[in-house]
Amino acid sequence: MNCFASRTLLIAAGSLLSVLAFSQKKEVPKGWHLMDLKDSGYYGISMDKAYAFVESKKLKSNPVIVAVLDSGVDTAHEDLRPILWRNPGEIPGNGIDDDKNGYVDDVFGWNFLGGRDGTNVEKDSYEAARVYHLLKSKWEDKTVDPKTLSAADAKEYDMWSRAKKDVVGITAASPADLDEMKKGFAQLSFVDSVLKIGDSVIRKDLKKEEYTCKDLTAYTPTVDLAGRVKMIMNSICKDNNKDDITNIDILEDLEAQVGQLESEIAKNDAAHAAPKDYRNSVVKDNYTDINDKFYGNSNVMVSNKSALHGTHVSGIIGAVRNNNLGMNGVADNVRIMTVRVVPDGDEHDKDIALGIRYAVDNGAKVINMSFGKGFSPEKKWIDDAVKYAQSKGVLLVHAAGNSAQNVDTSWNFPTSVFTDGVKASNWITVGASGDPKAGGLVAGFSNYGKKEVDVFAPGVQIYATVPGGNTYQNLQGTSMASPVVAGLAAFIMEYYPKLSVEQVKYVIEKSAQKPGAKVLDPGTGEEVRMSDISSSGGLINAFEAIKLASTLKPEGNKTTKPGSKVNQKVKG
Numbered sequence: 001m002n003c004f005a006s007r008t009l010l011i012a013a014g015s016l017l018s019v020l021a022f023s024q025k026k027e028v029p030k031g032w033h034l035m036d037l038k039d040s041g042y043y044g045i046s047m048d049k050a051y052a053f054v055e056s057k058k059l060k061s062n063p064v065i066v067a068v069l070d071s072g073v074d075t076a077h078e079d080l081r082p083i084l085w086r087n088p089g090e091i092p093g094n095g096i097d098d099d100k101n102g103y104v105d106d107v108f109g110w111n112f113l114g115g116r117d118g119t120n121v122e123k124d125s126y127e128a129a130r131v132y133h134l135l136k137s138k139w140e141d142k143t144v145d146p147k148t149l150s151a152a153d154a155k156e157y158d159m160w161s162r163a164k165k166d167v168v169g170i171t172a173a174s175p176a177d178l179d180e181m182k183k184g185f186a187q188l189s190f191v192d193s194v195l196k197i198g199d200s201v202i203r204k205d206l207k208k209e210e211y212t213c214k215d216l217t218a219y220t221p222t223v224d225l226a227g228r229v230k231m232i233m234n235s236i237c238k239d240n241n242k243d244d245i246t247n248i249d250i251l252e253d254l255e256a257q258v259g260q261l262e263s264e265i266a267k268n269d270a271a272h273a274a275p276k277d278y279r280n281s282v283v284k285d286n287y288t289d290i291n292d293k294f295y296g297n298s299n300v301m302v303s304n305k306s307a308l309h310g311t312h313v314s315g316i317i318g319a320v321r322n323n324n325l326g327m328n329g330v331a332d333n334v335r336i337m338t339v340r341v342v343p344d345g346d347e348h349d350k351d352i353a354l355g356i357r358y359a360v361d362n363g364a365k366v367i368n369m370s371f372g373k374g375f376s377p378e379k380k381w382i383d384d385a386v387k388y389a390q391s392k393g394v395l396l397v398h399a400a401g402n403s404a405q406n407v408d409t410s411w412n413f414p415t416s417v418f419t420d421g422v423k424a425s426n427w428i429t430v431g432a433s434g435d436p437k438a439g440g441l442v443a444g445f446s447n448y449g450k451k452e453v454d455v456f457a458p459g460v461q462i463y464a465t466v467p468g469g470n471t472y473q474n475l476q477g478t479s480m481a482s483p484v485v486a487g488l489a490a491f492i493m494e495y496y497p498k499l500s501v502e503q504v505k506y507v508i509e510k511s512a513q514k515p516g517a518k519v520l521d522p523g524t525g526e527e528v529r530m531s532d533i534s535s536s537g538g539l540i541n542a543f544e545a546i547k548l549a550s551t552l553k554p555e556g557n558k559t560t561k562p563g564s565k566v567n568q569k570v571k572g
Contacts, residue, residue, distance in 0.1 A: 033458030067359030070310030114297035124345030125275030198225035315465030330487025432459025498554035512538030
């Protein structure tokens with residue numbers, strides 16, 4: 001991507017200086033990810049053609065529950081309210097576990113990051129830091145020959161050694177540098193808050209949520225901070241010889257820089273001291289006992305900040321179609337079940353495992369998982385939950401990650417491969433595609449892997465629901481690509497409900513369209529075939545998928561799929 005020229009921003013009294021670099025986005029139409037390449041010229045998934053196909057067949061849809069394991073969802077959003085799952089066995093707000101599933105008032109789902117007193121975990125630490133400090137006293141300053149260790153200890157030592165390298169070995173900031181980083185973060189956060197105040201005034205004055213430098217030409221600021229925002233935007237537009245840079249572009253980039261700096265500070269802090277026990281101080285379960293599972297609370301939103309990611313993901317899957325509101329979801333007859341398990345930081349294995357089980361037990365047929373981390377100390381709990389979902393015919397869709405890494409050879413959890421080397425048959429891993437008009441057919445940030453990434457789906461500049469009741473925004477990442485696939489899976493299940501989960505997986509992967517041209521490997525920048533960076537070698541296509549689904553003979557919940565064997569040992 002191109003970059004805006006760095007600008008020195010003068011804020012408030014003139015004493016605060018901060019140099020910020022903004023990313024210029026090449027624009028694509030809102031909803032491009034649903035478009036058809038031949039009709040629009042954009043590499044979308046041909047959703048309208050897919051709907052035309054089922055209409056031509058006179059097929060009726062059946063509702064499908066899709067669980068969103070994420071950070072939370074705005075249950076009051078105009079485009080989501082009608083499609084939220086509501087627990088039929090629960091009476092809202094009476095403080096009684098009416099359906100006797102162990103979770104009181106779980107009307108929209110469950111929050112595994114909450115306390116019974118109503119408090120909630122929002123921020124959390126990184127798993128590498130948790131692993132490093134938890135096992136430090138056992139392995140630090142020891143002369144260890146892994147060959148002499150038991151299998152369990154050898155595995156633990158290897159994990160701890162990787163965590164140490166991640167936390168201590170790569171950290172470069174000295175105490176003095178870290179102090180400067182913290183000062184910079186405070187300044188950047190202040191700039192962010194000031195710009196947001198000025199921006200809110202301009203939005204109100206212009207009666208527009210999104211505006212450009214061109215819109216500001218005839219605008220007379222009503223307060224000083226609005227004038228500062230106008231000055232900054234005009235300077236950026238002038239430097240880049242463009243008048244269509246928007247307030248959203250600038251605020252999003254600034255927010256991203258604030259978050260990135262905060263993340264770097266947290267990682268550097270972790271090298272010197274054990275991270276704060278954010279989760280256990282609120283949740284108060286026995287974390288070491290997977291059977292201690294009835295913890296948390298029913299607040300599945302918590303806050304606008306917490307629910308941003310999950311709300312966006314939910315809209316991509318199933319926001320009400322053709323209602324003349326902000327956007328269309330992929331699937332037209334889903335019910336979104338909210339399972340809050342992802343904090344601002346790394347998720348905990350126990351919450352993920354129990355979140356999967358909760359979703360399965362309450363009727364979900366698809367589970368979207370737009371999260372990931374480099375360590376999984378309680379991986380067995382998640383493996384067991386995945387096997388449970390597999391036995392119940394539930395599809396798991398997982399984002400590949402945004403580190404431009406080959407996940408065939410790097411660590412990325414959760415994963416479809418169990419600890420015994422067997423691969424789950426009910427799992428799809430999704431990389432992010434884009435469009436040549438917006439930076440390339442494969443997103444430069446996307447993880448990839450010839451064995452471990454199954455398909456690519458649109459994940460660049462995806463316009464969808466965000467908290468605020470009637471608010472929408474572009475976000476990008478494999479986190480956005482995964483729900484496109486989850487929505488497609490639900491769409492197939494709606495119209496062909498007798499297909500097995502393995503058949504649905506087969507349909508999505510087999511129908512993926514192989515681009516004629518080579519693509520750029522996100523890790524190396526070299527030109528490669530898409531089959532070199534994913535097992536299917538293609539981009540998902542809803543029209544081709546639903547046509548293929550119509551040709552299959554239902555197999556019920558058999559754990560086989562056409563043309564292949566499942567549950568095989570993974571080689572290499």
